[in-house]
């Protein structure tokens with residue numbers, strides 16, 4: 047039978063360069079020092095029975111099933127806890143060993159229900175398998191004495207159950223929660239025979255458990271078991287694919303029955319996740335077959351008209367004729383397209399190609415505009431490449447971690463687990479965030495410094511950190527001399543040493559004590575390896591690009607670039623943000639970040655695409671909205687993006703969408719943007735498509751089709767059909783051919799192909815002749831731009847300030863169980879953890895306003911007003927309020943303004959001046975939203991309404 051657990055080597059791999067040779071059952075094997083005898087045996091092709099050992103966890107040595115004989119040693123040591131020694135001669139099979147193992151098994155089975163035939167783990171249970179392996183034939187101890195066979199099942203978690211009657215107390219679950227996930231939610235209560243596994247005082251749901259699934263995966267019995275397997279039975283085949291949620295890009299084994307997914311199991315060979323997962327990728331995939339999926343193309347002339355279901359041919363012909371009509375009437379530049387970071391590289395590449403080649407303009411932009419566009423600008427300017435410098439594994443060599451404006455345990459949970467492991471090993475931590483994120487204090491992790499700055503003052507903080515380092519002589523002048531442009535450096539040095547950038551001068555602006563800032567700067571500068579990880583709390587500001595540049599300056603001046611353990615690491619929000627940027631989704635850049643105004647670059651694409659390309663950059667998303675309201679922009683093709691919910695200043699965005707004559711939305715659900723659309727093209731989920739995603743560490747991984755597209759066409763096929771209908775011919779038989787074209791035209795992708803990814807598992811670009819297997823760490827000998835460039839980062843306060851009218855600063859973020867606009871996670875049981883967005887407010891600000899926990903409060907800015915329920919908490923500092931933005935009705939973006947980054951127009955989501963007060967009813971916008979939403983649902987075909 048199909049079983050993923052058969053691949054378990056028992057104990058983790060060791061990386062030592064020192065090798066040890068020994069003999070096991072007559073087979074000579076050589077392994078790195080520090081390897082267990084059990085693992086060495088596995089590598090010699092010998093399987094030693096085991097129960098408490100698994101190669102995701104350190105050996106524990108409790109079950110005594112893996113006993114072996116070692117020549118010259120007394121007794122029967124456990125092979126999982128015994129390390130190899132040179133010249134060792136090990137026997138894994140003997141009459142005595144067989145008797146001992148049977149005795150161990152007999153004890154286990156005497157307290158285990160013998161209901162294998164009806165057990166959900168039947169056929170994929172290590173206990174069952176081991177009973178067979180050791181040849182257990184009888185159990186001499188009856189069930190009359192004390193046992194655990196009537197213990198109560200805990201089904202409180204929506205995704206898995208805990209059935210203590212099946213538990214053998216091997217503690218693999220407890221260790222997985224500690225070592226792999228780092229949550230410490232489980233304990234072994236009592237001792238000896240009375241030992242039981244406990245999750246919190248009552249059950250899993252009310253415990254600290256974050257539903258990552260590590261314990262379920264580690265459990266050798268059916269004690270911890272996925273509910274989908276209980277309901278549907280064991281899978282019979284699998285396919286490796288990549289999670290469709292965040293920028294960690296976890297690799298998963300989609301375990302199937304026919305074309306039905308039974309469970310998603312994190313892939314131990316996954317380069318980004320090494321067999322770990324979070325609740326979203328592991329369990330929240332049910333949205334892919336949710337009844338809300340729209341499976342038939344639809345068109346309508348006007349957004350007040352009912353939708354009409356049509357064939358693919360008719361929908362595509364209609365969309366093409368509308369775009370052609372608009373261009374004929376209003377000019378070539380009156381249409382544009384939006385690519386999505388939810389889509390594959392190949393799909394994204396095709397959309398930008400369609401815009402440039404079929405529309406004949408550069409009006410293409412991507413959702414990265416509203417998240418990480420400053421990363422591209424800032425890192426390109428200073429280091430020469432618009433991407434993070436390290437792989438995730440690099441953190442294992444880091445001594446001081448700085449986390450700025452990111453919340454890894456919620457936003458990038460699997461990487462957070464890796465980081466937490468390093469912190470538990472002793473690495474130091476500096477958190478720069480207005481809010482107390484979990485990393486500041488959690489089990490066995492405590493930040494050395496939490497610089498609780500005021501929203502909007504990032505640049506002041508980064509400048510002050512650099513000021514301390516340079517003025518106190520803690521910088522690495524040798525590194526700078528060897529690797530950076532000295533003229534620019536000297537200018538920057540004079541700027542940064544100016545007393546106006548000192549922590550003392552900045553204290554009243556940032557709200558951070560000068561002493562803390564000095565301490566944090568000294569800590570980072572003194573690290574053997576210091577690494578900076580940052581997120582949207584850096585980029586989504588009016589000085590987002592300046593801050594990214596400031597981070598790069600800080601890394602350069604401390605020599606923290608170009609090797610393992612260091613670097614500048616943007617934590618990308620969506621699964622393919624890096625890829626959508628790489629693929630030329632910006633209006634000024636062709637794939638590979640090459641400017642459209644460069645004639646040589648254009649010539650390369652013109653020759654290949656057989657079309658003349660426009661040299662002038664096109665419109666950015668906010669420019670498209672403005673142009674729509676001006677009447678000069680009339681048609682938009684939006685693939686996989688929900689502008690109406692995710693972009694700032696909702697009322698401005700929806701007015702712009704309403705003003706379009708043809709809005710084509712390609713998505714799996716009728717999202718908020720689709721309610722303004724004239725053509726709806728049903729999209730395919732990640733389970734229905736072939737292609738690649740590129741994660742935050744530039745890792746290109748395969749997305750593999752495990753079921754046919756529910757609407758009949760994959761997204762890339764739809765773009766090809768639309769382009770053909772527009773008169774620009776495209777032809778591909780498979781997405782691998784699209785990647786071949788990308789590789790042909792993009793120097794950093796020259797060596798990438800589906801075949802190579804299939805062979806290597808994944809590849810981190812640049813991948814070309816110089817780096818055929820990819821590049822885990824960038825800028826090793828020199829920076830991509832040659833010499834690193836210091837750029838002056840003058841702190842300029844945002845115009846968005848607290849005033850008497852709007853005295854509080856609103857900042858926003860994500861939560862673990864939900865994902866961005868929530869279109870996917872709201873259609874899963876994750877709603878149990880977060881069914882509405884709430885406003886966090888400090889007790890002091892709440893008291894001043896007479897607000898109690900749970901009260902409805904109006905949040906009003908100069909852009910608009912919405913109403914949320916209040917949560918009173920000291921996680922947030924006085925003067926600042928915080929909310930998530932996962933539910934459309936919350937209208938978080940009704941409140942955010944049109945302020946944006948000076949260089950890239952990335953919206954300033956993280957700072958909005960607001961007033962908060964108790965209210966009794968939803969806001970006017972919420973009332974209108976509800977009405978519009980209801981009306982749009984009524985315009986759907988009757989069978990779609992019936993599903994709702």
Ligand code: SF4
Nearest residue numbers: 213215216217219265
């Ligand atoms: S729940 Fe599973 S992993 Fe945990 S102790 Fe019991 S059998 Fe072992």
Ligand code: SF4
Nearest residue numbers: 223255256258259261
């Ligand atoms: S699901 Fe994850 S967090 Fe929850 S108990 Fe298991 S290992 Fe711990």
Ligand code: SF4
Nearest residue numbers: 289291292296324327
């Ligand atoms: S960490 Fe990100 S990529 Fe990994 S399983 Fe969770 S959501 Fe998916």
Ligand code: FES
Nearest residue numbers: 098107109110126
């Ligand atoms: S597997 Fe070695 S003691 Fe359990």
